[in-house]
Amino acid sequence: MIEEENGEDSRLAAISAAIRVVPHFPKPGIMFNDITPILLRPKLFKDAVEFFVDRYRDVEISAVAGIEARGFIFGPSIALAIGAKFIPLQKPKKFTGEVFSEAYELEYGNDCLEMQIEAVQPGERVLIFDDLVATGGTLCAAMKLIEQAGGEVVECACLVGSPKFKGRYPLNGKPVYALVECRR
Numbered sequence: 001m002i003e004e005e006n007g008e009d010s011r012l013a014a015i016s017a018a019i020r021v022v023p024h025f026p027k028p029g030i031m032f033n034d035i036t037p038i039l040l041r042p043k044l045f046k047d048a049v050e051f052f053v054d055r056y057r058d059v060e061i062s063a064v065a066g067i068e069a070r071g072f073i074f075g076p077s078i079a080l081a082i083g084a085k086f087i088p089l090q091k092p093k094k095f096t097g098e099v100f101s102e103a104y105e106l107e108y109g110n111d112c113l114e115m116q117i118e119a120v121q122p123g124e125r126v127l128i129f130d131d132l133v134a135t136g137g138t139l140c141a142a143m144k145l146i147e148q149a150g151g152e153v154v155e156c157a158c159l160v161g162s163p164k165f166k167g168r169y170p171l172n173g174k175p176v177y178a179l180v181e182c183r184r
């Protein structure tokens with residue numbers, strides 16, 4: 001019984017159930033999936049990080065690129081646990097020095113991501129991490145930044161994915177892995 005409660009399916013179900021669905025945020029018609037309740041429950045937070053660490057610990061990855069803002073919550077823990085560096089991808093005007101920039105559209109607007117030019121070495125194998133993938137616009141911009149610097153995107157990983165990203169759905173030829181599905 002205890003084993004069942006702590007099994008993979010029940011841990012995934014608990015992570016999914018903790019996501020708070022907020023209708024019409026930040027715009028009418030959007031069902032916002034808020035992952036922050038997971039962070040308030042250390043067991044769930046730890047389980048979520050561990051799913052990704054288990055998935056990537058034996059894959060050749062030397063950098064985890066996390067997307068501002070919520071990719072910064074999970075990305076560094078995953079990077080440290082698999083022995084990789086952490087690369088922040090930030091919204092405009094946050095970095096000092098030279099940056100690569102990519103404008104993009106997402107489910108509820110437009111934005112731009114930047115990366116410091118020295119962050120990725122040519123040929124480096126990079127995992128991109130974000131909390132959620134909806135249209136994939138944000139992940140596409142992140143992939144372009146890594147590729148502009150000569151890096152190779154191994155996979156994009158998200159805690160939550162719209163149903164089309166269930167499993168390992170390709171986006172621009174690269175696999176996207178989502179741990180749980182968006183809640184509607």
Ligand SMILES: O=P(O)(O)OC[C@H]1O[C@H](OP(=O)(O)OP(=O)(O)O)[C@H](O)[C@@H]1O
Nearest residue numbers: 068069070106107133134135136137138
């Ligand atoms: O798949 P997409 O349609 O591109 O949307 C996904 C993106 O939207 C959210 O971030 P948001 O832009 O709201 O930024 P924030 O984390 O700074 O609030 C989410 O954290 C992803 O980064």
Ligand SMILES: Nc1ncnc2[nH]cnc12
Nearest residue numbers: 031032033034107132134
């Ligand atoms: N439905 C959604 N919930 C949370 N973050 C998002 N980013 C884009 N769409 C989103």
